Amino acid sequence: MEPTLSPPRLETERLILTGHTLDDFVPLAGMWSDPLVVKHIFGNVVSTSRESWMRMLSYHGLWPLLGHGYWAVREKSSGRYAGDLGFADFHRVMEPPIKGIPEAGWALATWAHGKGFATEALGAAVAWLDDQPRFDRSVCLISPGNTASIRVAEKAGYRDPKPVRLNDKDTLLFSRARQARKE
Numbered sequence: 001m002e003p004t005l006s007p008p009r010l011e012t013e014r015l016i017l018t019g020h021t022l023d024d025f026v027p028l029a030g031m032w033s034d035p036l037v038v039k040h041i042f043g044n045v046v047s048t049s050r051e052s053w054m055r056m057l058s059y060h061g062l063w064p065l066l067g068h069g070y071w072a073v074r075e076k077s078s079g080r081y082a083g084d085l086g087f088a089d090f091h092r093v094m095e096p097p098i099k100g101i102p103e104a105g106w107a108l109a110t111w112a113h114g115k116g117f118a119t120e121a122l123g124a125a126v127a128w129l130d131d132q133p134r135f136d137r138s139v140c141l142i143s144p145g146n147t148a149s150i151r152v153a154e155k156a157g158y159r160d161p162k163p164v165r166l167n168d169k170d171t172l173l174f175s176r177a178r179q180a181r182k183e
Helices: 022-032 049-066 117-130 147-155
Strands: 015-018 070-075 081-088 103-108 137-142 159-166 169-177
Touching: 015 117, 022 049, 022 081, 022 103, 049 081, 070 103, 070 117, 081 117, 103 117, 103 147, 117 147, 137 147, 137 159, 147 169
Parallel strands: 103 137
Antiparallel strands: 015 070, 070 081, 081 103, 137 169, 159 169
């Protein structure tokens, strides 16, 4: 199977996942500059506008290089940008090494918290990844204090959290085996 060169459109009951567009930049930058969004990410440091721009550019670069990447998550009923979610290989220097394994990640705008959007979007994304036979598993890294994201990960099938150190911080490494789809 050929790698996916651009993000496929995924739909759930309430969400649409597509590639990022220029129109997403302002809400994306706003989201990444919100202290509540980054509370458990990047050591609680908000992103500058330029850092958010570079993030959006990297989202586009992931797909042709890796065959997987990040989607913009939008609320279906309004079209409103809700956040970012997907898979990457950030070439993290850590033990155990996870280079070459799709790493799931997600962040939602504050207005979208507590609505089940992350669970719904991640469910669609891992179902898509399960259909990609080149990947046997995926992982995710979550701050031990981020109970909401831990619940999201567990609902999507991420299990067996292992404590690891990443950027001099305690982190949990979860793993999820590729699951065969039921016909």
